[in-house]
Amino acid sequence: MNGQQQPRGRLWVTILFGGGAILLAASIVKSPGAAFDASLQGLTLWWRIVFPGLLPFLVISQILVAYGLVHVLGTLLDPLLRKGFGVPGVAGWVIPLGLIAGFPSAAEASAQLYAQGRLSARQAGMLASAAHFCSPMLIIVVIGTGFLHNPALGLLLAAVHSVTGLAAGMTLHVILSRRDKKRLNPPPLTSDQDRHHSRSLLQSIEEARQADGRSFGKLLGDTVASSVQTLMMIGGYMLIFAVAARMIQLYIPGLGSPLGLAGILEVHLGSYAAANAEFSSPSLQAALLGAILGFSGLSSYLQVRAVLGPAGIGTGLFLLTRMLHAIYAFGLTLLCWKPLSSLFPGAAPVYKEAAPAAASADSLNNILEWPYILSMVKWQIVILALFTASLLVFTLIWRFRGRAAR
DSSP: HHHHHHHHHHHHHHHHOOOHHHHHHHHHHHHHHHHHHHHHHHHHHHIIIHHHHHHHHHHHHHHHHHHHHHHHHHHHHHHHHHHHHHHGGGHHHHHHHHHHOOOTTHHHHHHHHHHHSSSHHHHHHHHHHHTTOHHIIIIIIIIIIIIOOOOOHHHHHHHHHHHHHHHHHHHHHHHHHHTTTTTTOOOOOOOHHHHHOOOOHHHHHHHHHHHHHOHHHHHHHHHHHHHHHHHHHHHHHHHHHHHHHHHHHOOOOTSSSHHHHHHHHHHHHHHHHHHTSSSOOOHHHHHHHHHHHHHHHHHHHHEEEHHTTTTOOOOOHHHHHHHHHHHHHHHHHHHTTHHHHSSSSSSSSSOOOSTTTTOOOOHHHTOOOOOHHHHHHHHHHHHHHHHHHHHHHHHHHHHHHHHHHH
């Protein structure tokens, strides 16, 4: 019976997405002007803010992963990750990876560990769900500085996003543990896994570099190509969901507000719509932005599903965790706005002079003035300098370790 239900479920998914694609194509043919305006707005937003805001960070973050930064963090946080998330020590580095690199890197790492036999399908699904985060550069530079013209609010949103995402992952572990009447602790470690768990920080750096094996020149070229490809994929999602949102608003006007549709469909478009909407208080705007980042949109679900689905890993836990993350982020920001805003001076005055969400392409071309462009560049330099300094330290340690071993 299970073998019959699975293809039937896939058939319904195929019919649903296929029918949606047909309706979208028909609506574009009927209203090509509106579709073109929507795609042009999505393209302008991606090219002027998202692409230059994320490219340097994506390159540096992938280099840091190759040099063992996330493995070091995974080793340091191993007791917490094993107890709070039920994550085996061999996979503890995936959560720091998600925090630094953003989605869908954690899903790709979880699928890889499952393919290697180090995780069960359920553990891989839970790990991919708990380690799903938006990139800190997206929150601080793109949303905080580019959309809101307020870097302090971007820092606040990034802090809330990280804390509530970890809380959502821990909540998921507790729910599953109680439902199964036993803790979802990893199986007993083998001798190889035990050595992995008890290794020193220097050993974790060395093993990560040896596992990667690429020279710096090769690594730099690969990371640039991979980062550009990732950003092209993000741009494609932004364009198609911008068009889909406009067609829904045009032909089904009562289905939802433009802000709600954008937030459900795509995280960049939703964040931009929330950043330029009028709210009664800055706390409500920040809380809604936190919820949009926590849910991260249908586009992130499709990206994760494209990674986990072919590997045979379910995504039901992913949707549950995203809803928990959105609820936690909204509630924490709204209830603790005063103490949170005091920790990040300047976060309270939310920028409200940007173009409205339904602005034309011409107004989007003027979304950034030079002071805010310079501010984006400044924050990029600060964040990248911190990560680059970490990279240099880890590189020196690794080389010193290699010479000492000789």
